[in-house]
Amino acid sequence: MKHGRWRFLVGALVPALVLHVVFVLSPYAQAFYLSLTDWTGVAGEAHFVGAGNYARLGGDSLFLDAVRNNAVMLVVVPLVTIGIGLFLASMMHLGGRGGRRGIAGSGAYQIVYFFPQLLSLVVIAVLWGFVYNPNTGLLNGALRGLGLDGLTRSWLASPSLALIAVMAVLIWSSVGFYVVLFSAAIDSIPRELFEAALLDGAGRWATFRRVTLPLVRDSVQVAFVYLGIAALDAFAVVQVMTVGPGGPDGATEVIGLSLYRNAFQYGKFGYASAMGVALFFATLTLAVLALRSGRKERLELA
Amino acid sequence: MTLLRERPVVSPSPASPAPRSRSYAAFPVHLAMLAWAVVTALPLLWAVVSSFKTDNEILNDPWSLPASPQGSNWVRAWTEANIGRYFLNSILVVGGALLLTMLLGSLVAYALARYEFRGNRVIYYTFVAAMFFPVFLALVPLFFVVQQLGLLGTYQGLILVYAAYAVPFTVFFLHSFFRTLPSEVAEAAFIDGCSHGAVFFRVMLPMARPGLVAVGIFNFLGLWNQYLLPLVLNPDPDRYVLAQGLAALSVSQGYRSDWGGLFAGLTIAMLPVLVAYVAFQRHIRAGMTAGAVK
Numbered sequence: 001m002k003h004g005r006w007r008f009l010v011g012a013l014v015p016a017l018v019l020h021v022v023f024v025l026s027p028y029a030q031a032f033y034l035s036l037t038d039w040t041g042v043a044g045e046a047h048f049v050g051a052g053n054y055a056r057l058g059g060d061s062l063f064l065d066a067v068r069n070n071a072v073m074l075v076v077v078p079l080v081t082i083g084i085g086l087f088l089a090s091m092m093h094l095g096g097r098g099g100r101r102g103i104a105g106s107g108a109y110q111i112v113y114f115f116p117q118l119l120s121l122v123v124i125a126v127l128w129g130f131v132y133n134p135n136t137g138l139l140n141g142a143l144r145g146l147g148l149d150g151l152t153r154s155w156l157a158s159p160s161l162a163l164i165a166v167m168a169v170l171i172w173s174s175v176g177f178y179v180v181l182f183s184a185a186i187d188s189i190p191r192e193l194f195e196a197a198l199l200d201g202a203g204r205w206a207t208f209r210r211v212t213l214p215l216v217r218d219s220v221q222v223a224f225v226y227l228g229i230a231a232l233d234a235f236a237v238v239q240v241m242t243v244g245p246g247g248p249d250g251a252t253e254v255i256g257l258s259l260y261r262n263a264f265q266y267g268k269f270g271y272a273s274a275m276g277v278a279l280f281f282a283t284l285t286l287a288v289l290a291l292r293s294g295r296k297e298r299l300e301l302a
Numbered sequence: 303m304t305l306l307r308e309r310p311v312v313s314p315s316p317a318s319p320a321p322r323s324r325s326y327a328a329f330p331v332h333l334a335m336l337a338w339a340v341v342t343a344l345p346l347l348w349a350v351v352s353s354f355k356t357d358n359e360i361l362n363d364p365w366s367l368p369a370s371p372q373g374s375n376w377v378r379a380w381t382e383a384n385i386g387r388y389f390l391n392s393i394l395v396v397g398g399a400l401l402l403t404m405l406l407g408s409l410v411a412y413a414l415a416r417y418e419f420r421g422n423r424v425i426y427y428t429f430v431a432a433m434f435f436p437v438f439l440a441l442v443p444l445f446f447v448v449q450q451l452g453l454l455g456t457y458q459g460l461i462l463v464y465a466a467y468a469v470p471f472t473v474f475f476l477h478s479f480f481r482t483l484p485s486e487v488a489e490a491a492f493i494d495g496c497s498h499g500a501v502f503f504r505v506m507l508p509m510a511r512p513g514l515v516a517v518g519i520f521n522f523l524g525l526w527n528q529y530l531l532p533l534v535l536n537p538d539p540d541r542y543v544l545a546q547g548l549a550a551l552s553v554s555q556g557y558r559s560d561w562g563g564l565f566a567g568l569t570i571a572m573l574p575v576l577v578a579y580v581a582f583q584r585h586i587r588a589g590m591t592a593g594a595v596k
Contacts, residue, residue, distance in 0.1 A: 008498035009417055012409040013425065016469055019406065022447065023466035024432050030443035041446075088338055091331045105335075112339045114587055115346070118575050120527030122545040126552045126568055130352075131345050136561070138348050141364030176342065181591045232436070236529050240549045256438050263442050264534060276439040283436050 031280075035273035046270065053274035063275065065250035066258045070232055073167055073254075074286075078227035081171045082220060085178030088113070090208050092179075093186050110183065113176030121173070125240035128169045132156050132241075156242055159251040166252050169237055170230065178223050185219040186212060225290045232282055235260065255279050346572070353379075353565035360561045375562035376570070383560065385567040387540070388547030395457055395532075395543055396525045399464035403521055406465065407472025408514065412502055414473070415480035416488075426477065429470045437467070441534055448535050455538040463531055468521050475520075479513035480506065516589045519582050523575065544571050 035053055039046035057063050092106040116124060131138045134154035143151045155165045189212065197207045235256035239245045246253035246261075255275055263272035352360055354371040380386040414426050444463070445454075453459025483506065491505045507514070529545045536546065548571050551564060579586060 004498050005417070008502070009413050009419065011499070012413040012502075016406040016410045016429075016473075017425070019462060019466045020429060020432070020469065023444065023463050024440065024470075025428070027440035027443035027447055028432070028435055031439045034442060084338070088335060091334055105332075109335050109339055110587070111583055112343055114583075115576070115579060116342060117590075118523055118527075118579055118586070119572060120529060120545045120575075122527075122529045122549050123568065123571050126548055126564075127345055127349055129552060130349065130565070130568075136361050136364055138345060138364050145365055172341070175338070177590070180587050184591050229436075233438075235438075236549075240552065259438055259441065260534075264445070269442050269446075273442050276436075276441065279436050280439045283434075287434065 031273045031276050034270055035277045037270040039270040040267050041269050049270070053271050054278075056271065057274060057278065060258075062246075062250055062253055063255070063258050066246075066253040066255045069163055069252060070234070070254050070282075072163065073170070073231040073234060074228055077167055077170050077231040078224050080167075081174050081178060081227055082223050084171070084175050085182055085223070086213075086216075086220070088175070088179045089182035089186055090212050092183060093212075106183075110176070110180050113179050115176065116173040117177040119173070121236035122240055124169060124173050125237045128165075128172075128237075129156075129241045132165055157248055159248045162242060162248060162251045166234065166237055166242065169241070170234060174227065174230065178227075181219055181223065182216055185216040189215045221290055221293065225287060228286045228290070229283060232279065232286070255282075349565055349572070350569050353562065353569045355562060355565075357559065357561050360565070372562055375566040378560065379563040379566035379570060383551055383563050383567055384542075384547060385544070385551075385570050388542050388544045389570065391457075391541055391547075392526065392544040395460045395464065396522065396528075398457070398461040399468065399525050400518065400521055402461060402465040403468040403472055403525075404514065404518055407469045407517070408476055408507065408510070409502070410469070411473045411476035412480050412506060412510075415477050416485075416506075426473070429473045433470045433474060437530060441530070445534055453535075455536055455541060457541065460532060460536055460541075460543075463535060464525050464528060467531070468525060471524075472517050472521060475517045476510065476513055479510055483509050516585055519578065519586060520589065522578065523586075526574065 034046075036048060036050055037046040038049045038052070088109075092109070130136070132155040134140055134152070134157070137155075139155065140152040143149065153161060156162050193211050193215075194207065197211050202210065233256055234254045238252050238254050238257055239260070242252040244252075246257050255278070259272045259275040259279070262268045262275065348364070351367060352364075353375055354373070355366070355368040355375075356372055359366055359368060380389075410425075410429065414422055448454050448459050448463060451459070453462065487509065488501050488505055491501045496504070527545065528543070529549070532543045532546045533549075536542065539547075539550070542550065548567055551567060
């Protein structure tokens with residue numbers, strides 16, 4: 001029995017571990033080393049340049065555009081998505097009597113809202129590329145149909161609008177997921193709390209602010225982390241949808257795109273790795289900050 | 303954790319004593335809900351409708367319905383624009399990767415969940431930690447690892463890499479699942495003379511079926527929607543997966559216009575996900591939101 005046990009364990013663990021080390025762990029580890037070299041893909045031609053790549057990042061105006069755009073996305077995308085998600089989720093519940101009975105049909109609404117979450121961001125980007133098309137697109141077509149011809153734009157070609165257009169797509173694709181998430185969180189709040197609020201004469205807004213919001217804070221925190229990580233990526237949408245891509249004039253450049261371009265178009269593999277490391281630390285910082293504030297809030301609730 | 307519970311989705315509250323005031327109050331709520339439903343569904347429906355229109359109709363009036371549905375768009379997309387080929391590539395790669403992921407992931411999760419041995423925790427965290435790293439960080443070295451193994455632009459290479467990146471989530475998800483399974487059945491099987499492997503494949507794996515189905519659905523969706531990995535590791539246009547092919551097609555659209563065909567391709571790309579969603583929507587939503595909170 002003892003013998004068979006070890007043989008089974010080795011057989012169960014080793015194939016997956018080999019795969020994991022070769023394709024996941026070793027690339028992650030190598031990236032940190034590569035970021036300190038000037039490697040351009042020619043074997044044996046990597047020179048150690050220390051922090052040189054990182055110093056160059058500070059002077060790379062396109063990379064700085066990318067950092068700025070990612071920072072804007074990091075704030076706007078989670079705020080708006082969570083705002084709309086919380087609004088719709090609490091509407092579903094507050095619309096009914098007694099504070100938390102859902103309104104009729106909210107199950108069907110949730111099914112529709114959720115669908116974009118399942119689509120590949122590439123499919124979504126191709127779709128929205130059509131929607132934003134200046135001549136044949138749904139958006140300008142709708143504006144013309146409403147007699148608002150003056151509001152039609154070439155959405156993705158205008159430097160002041162392109163980033164907003166990209167963020168709108170990210171928000172559109174993820175709101176449904178958070179409606180479902182927040183809705184489930186609201187469902188788990190004890191009914192008595194809503195009934196008590198109703199008896200105390202609390203209106204909808206007061207109920208939302210005093211009862212619902214404090215009790216779904218954990219879910220909101222999770223949402224910030226997930227949406228923040230998504231906002232630090234945004235690669236597929238930008239790469240497929242925008243002019244250039246990343247344009248016009250760097251208006252929609254993101255770190256992922258800079259990395260991809262430097263590595264696989266210019267062959268600057270060391271430099272691109274430095275961008276990857278920068279992105280890693282941004283993600284790490286985000287996660288640590290969110291987890292820390294999460295711990296504090298749980299104490300407040302207890 | 304509470305999110306795992308089946309939500310009592312909305313019965314039109316039977317015992318409500320004041321239905322009239324409620325329906326007035328609910329009106330703006332319905333309006334808001336409906337508005338977002340339209341914002342969500344309209345672009346999707348528009349793409350489906352457009353896939354049946356002629357180029358002329360698409361160019362001249364984005365809002366019109368097709369005068370006569372153009373099935374030829376779909377045929378053209380499937381054959382001439384290679385969507386059919388990309389579709390089959392996707393099925394091959396995702397199918398292979400899904401099988402490999404489920405096999406390796408459930409083996410690791412089971413071994414770590416049900417056997418005590420030195421290094422157990424280390425291995426578990428080695429897998430789980432990888433879930434929290436951005437793939438972009440690994441991208442450059444990964445390209446060279448795959449290249450040096452001679453796997454660049456091959457189905458096998460893509461399958462192995464897809465599986466490698468999907469296993470951690472699978473382990474994470476199934477680990478807690480295997481822990482909750484009762485050990486009596488497995489012990490009885492041991493007494494009957496089953497080997498460790500036989501206990502796993504013939505006793506534990508069938509018992510874990512609900513968990514396997516759930517994680518299998520997520521893995522399918524995740525792998526089917528993969529874009530960054532094939533973009534970097536799969537440069538041969540003959541082996542493009544669907545997302546990759548569709549992206550390439552929409553970019554080349556600037557040079558030769560086949561709008562109807564492109565809309566048809568887009569619709570074809572959405573269909574498998576829609577089918578999976580309709581079939582499993584309750585599981586998908588419950589499982590995904592539960593996964594987000596753990």
